[in-house]
Amino acid sequence: MKSKRVLTYLFLIALGIIMVYPLLFMFFAPFKSNDEILTSISLLPESFSELGLSAYINGWKAAGDETFGVFFKNSFMMVVPTVIFTVLSSSLVAYGFARFKFPFKRILFTLMISAIMLPKTVIIIPSYLLFKDFGWLDTYLPFIVPALFACNSYFIFLFVQFFRGLPKELDEAAIIDGCNVFRVYTKIILPLSKPAMMSAGIFSFIWTYNDFFNSLIYLNSVSKYTVSLGLKMSIDTQGGTIAWNEIMAMSVLAIIPPTMIFFLAQKYFVEGISTSGLKG
Amino acid sequence: MNKVIALLLTMTLVIGVFAGCQSEKPTDTNSNDTKVEEKETTKEDPKEETKEEEAITLRYMWWGGDSRHEATIEAVKKYEELNPNINIKPEYMGYSGYYEKLVTQLAGGTAADVMQVNVPWLIDIMRGGDLLVDLHNQDVVDLQHYDNTFLSEFCEYDGQLVGVPNGLNAMCMIANKSFFEELGVEYDRKWTWDELLTVGEQIHKENTDKYLLNQEINQMFQFVVKAYIYQLTGNELILDDKSLGFTEEDLIKTFDYVQQLYAKGVIQPANETILYVANENPTWIDGNIGLQVEWPATLYRYMYDNTDLDIISLPVQEDGQTEAVVMKATMLTSVNNNSEHKNEALEFLNWLMNDQESIQILKDVRGVPASSNAQQLLVESDMLNPLMVKAIDNGLANPFTSESGFTNSSDVKTIFNEAIELLAYNETTPEEAAKEVILRLNEYLN
Numbered sequence: 001m002k003s004k005r006v007l008t009y010l011f012l013i014a015l016g017i018i019m020v021y022p023l024l025f026m027f028f029a030p031f032k033s034n035d036e037i038l039t040s041i042s043l044l045p046e047s048f049s050e051l052g053l054s055a056y057i058n059g060w061k062a063a064g065d066e067t068f069g070v071f072f073k074n075s076f077m078m079v080v081p082t083v084i085f086t087v088l089s090s091s092l093v094a095y096g097f098a099r100f101k102f103p104f105k106r107i108l109f110t111l112m113i114s115a116i117m118l119p120k121t122v123i124i125i126p127s128y129l130l131f132k133d134f135g136w137l138d139t140y141l142p143f144i145v146p147a148l149f150a151c152n153s154y155f156i157f158l159f160v161q162f163f164r165g166l167p168k169e170l171d172e173a174a175i176i177d178g179c180n181v182f183r184v185y186t187k188i189i190l191p192l193s194k195p196a197m198m199s200a201g202i203f204s205f206i207w208t209y210n211d212f213f214n215s216l217i218y219l220n221s222v223s224k225y226t227v228s229l230g231l232k233m234s235i236d237t238q239g240g241t242i243a244w245n246e247i248m249a250m251s252v253l254a255i256i257p258p259t260m261i262f263f264l265a266q267k268y269f270v271e272g273i274s275t276s277g278l279k280g
Numbered sequence: 281m282n283k284v285i286a287l288l289l290t291m292t293l294v295i296g297v298f299a300g301c302q303s304e305k306p307t308d309t310n311s312n313d314t315k316v317e318e319k320e321t322t323k324e325d326p327k328e329e330t331k332e333e334e335a336i337t338l339r340y341m342w343w344g345g346d347s348r349h350e351a352t353i354e355a356v357k358k359y360e361e362l363n364p365n366i367n368i369k370p371e372y373m374g375y376s377g378y379y380e381k382l383v384t385q386l387a388g389g390t391a392a393d394v395m396q397v398n399v400p401w402l403i404d405i406m407r408g409g410d411l412l413v414d415l416h417n418q419d420v421v422d423l424q425h426y427d428n429t430f431l432s433e434f435c436e437y438d439g440q441l442v443g444v445p446n447g448l449n450a451m452c453m454i455a456n457k458s459f460f461e462e463l464g465v466e467y468d469r470k471w472t473w474d475e476l477l478t479v480g481e482q483i484h485k486e487n488t489d490k491y492l493l494n495q496e497i498n499q500m501f502q503f504v505v506k507a508y509i510y511q512l513t514g515n516e517l518i519l520d521d522k523s524l525g526f527t528e529e530d531l532i533k534t535f536d537y538v539q540q541l542y543a544k545g546v547i548q549p550a551n552e553t554i555l556y557v558a559n560e561n562p563t564w565i566d567g568n569i570g571l572q573v574e575w576p577a578t579l580y581r582y583m584y585d586n587t588d589l590d591i592i593s594l595p596v597q598e599d600g601q602t603e604a605v606v607m608k609a610t611m612l613t614s615v616n617n618n619s620e621h622k623n624e625a626l627e628f629l630n631w632l633m634n635d636q637e638s639i640q641i642l643k644d645v646r647g648v649p650a651s652s653n654a655q656q657l658l659v660e661s662d663m664l665n666p667l668m669v670k671a672i673d674n675g676l677a678n679p680f681t682s683e684s685g686f687t688n689s690s691d692v693k694t695i696f697n698e699a700i701e702l703l704a705y706n707e708t709t710p711e712e713a714a715k716e717v718i719l720r721l722n723e724y725l726n
Binding site: 222 | 339343348349350353371375376388562581586
């Protein structure tokens with residue numbers, strides 16, 4: 001019995017090391033030269049002092065007039081409103097689907113779900129032309145406004161599933177106490193949906209923060225670039241050398257925000273569906 | 281009652297949002313909006329167009345790495361200094377996604393005024409109409425320092441000169457001197473393809489960790505198959521009338537050669553090279569590979585501590601039709617045909633390519649300049665890498681064949697690549713592969 005457990009732990013530790021190795025490699029890569037990054041897979045650099053923090057300093061400066069400070073600021077200007085609006089709008093729409101009967105509900109729900117299946121590449125040209133006509137190119141509006149209108153069906157679906165698990169008796173009790181339907185949503189449903197809101201928030205944060213292709217298509221000015229564009233803007237596969245250590249250094253900084261968000265919200269993330277408020 | 285109120289509220293919200301979009305007058309941050317604004321003003325007052333004092337914004341888009349970004353931004357600033365009424369907005373990025381962005385912008389009519397374009401894309405871009413200015417029909421950009429044959433062979437699409445070539449590339453071999461010195465093999469000579477085989481086989485036999493040739497499988501088509509077929513037939517892969525420039529025997533011979541390269545250990549096994557792009561292959565970085573067929577503009581990417589590089593000319597066929605070196609423009613800089621300020625854009629392009637100051641700022645960040653004037657200037661001031669110049673001279677000494685039209689199409693490349701992969705892994709015979717490729721090419725072309 002004991003030996004079995006030891007074996008299990010050994011296996012898990014080995015697996016963990018394999019999983020986390022690339023990440024550790026990234027942390028040490030800024031201290032290595034290109035030769036070393038590309039030829040050896042050992043973690044520790046030959047010497048820490050040789051390059052020191054120069055990869056971080058040069059990487060932060062980026063090419064041209066902008067620094068990574070600008071890119072980080074831009075990323076947050078784009079991501080924060082997107083996350084907040086996504087959570088609020090998706091939960092509101094999901095509340096409608098989960099708690100009300102209205103004409104064509106089934107068809108509309110099917111349509112909404114089928115939008116999950118749509119490949120992003122199919123809609124990129126039409127939406128580009130649409131946003132161009134609105135005059136939204138080179139702004140963050142193509143990301144923020146769709147979030148305001150619950151354009152990501154995945155999150156609506158996530159909330160609908162969660163709301164269905166909340167007992168209807170709570171709503172009824174609130175209505176008997178004199179709440180209108182909107183107050184039921186704000187006072188009863190939302191406070192009970194923290195885990196779902198956190199999940200949706202984390203997902204939309206990481207997806208928007210990591211998004212490369214859409215940002216590339218919609219943003220033209222380097223002064224509006226986000227971190228994901230900044231990381232790629234010096235990788236020219238057609239000639240010239242690539243300073244991998246600088247890119248790795250900036251990648252280390254780039255993963256800090258999503259990682260922090262994840263760990264801060266982790267306890268909600270794993271919380272099961274609670275039935276608090278229903279005693280007896 | 282509540283429902284009615286809710287419905288009204290939603291309606292007003294939606295209408296309000298859309299009305300808001302329309303009534304939002306253009307702000308100065310958005311280039312597209314300013315375009316609209318300018319259109320409106322020109323409509324109202326056509327005389328305004330010729331006014332000199334108006335500040336004009338040109339967008340200039342390119343891809344590149346750090347050194348190219350830095351130099352180009354410096355040049356742009358210089359130009360703004362010289363022309364106070366012109367404001368140039370640099371839009372620069374890495375290579376990944378550039379093509380997709382360019383195509384989307386061209387389709388949406390929002391492309392930059394001046395843009396960097398890769399030659400193989402022309403066939404796909406120009407299918408969409410005359411999106412790039414034909415430089416034959418203007419007299420702003422001075423082309424006298426450019427070789428006419430080169431322009432017509434490499435930068436034209438359907439008789440239109442759609443861009444100024446930034447740099448020249450002539451296929452060459454990059455050699456790692458230290459590799460050959462260690463083995464005592466003479467490298468600086470004219471190789472034949474067959475010698476690559478015999479020498480390569482011997483080297484690998486004697487040192488199992490060393491290989492003569494470093495090509496990733498994706499490069500085989502461009503640097504071995506194409507080059508081999510050109511020299512064998514003297515034709516380009518696909519002729520202008522959409523017929524094939526080679527016979528089945530030629531193709532079998534070529535494919536047989538490719539298979540032997542792998543079978544005899546001249547090239548690292550495909551399952552090892554597939555993991556890396558050629559210049560990041562650890563075996564090359566450690567100095568255990570001798571040669572690399574490449575474009576000279578990529579020279580810097582192959583430099584590492586254990587490599588001491590030289591450039592030699594391409595291998596030739598013993599009984600081939602031609603010893604011509606394939607050349608191409610590293611990239612073009614083109615002007616958007618739908619630009620609001622075509623003339624200013626052309627003037628800027630002209631300065632970028634021909635002005636002494638600009639040439640000295642940009643040096644060779646886009647390869648060895650294609651204009652003889654720029655080359656001379658940079659050679660005199662010792663700003664060009666002599667190895668690159670050597671490669672270009674090798675190319676220009678031989679009559680070159682061109683790669684144009686369907687030879688460059690991505691579909692043709694895919695057809696060949698699939699065959700080459702099967703050959704490298706020994707999954708097919710040269711005869712079968714040749715049959716298959718010819719069949720698929722004819723299907724695609726007709």
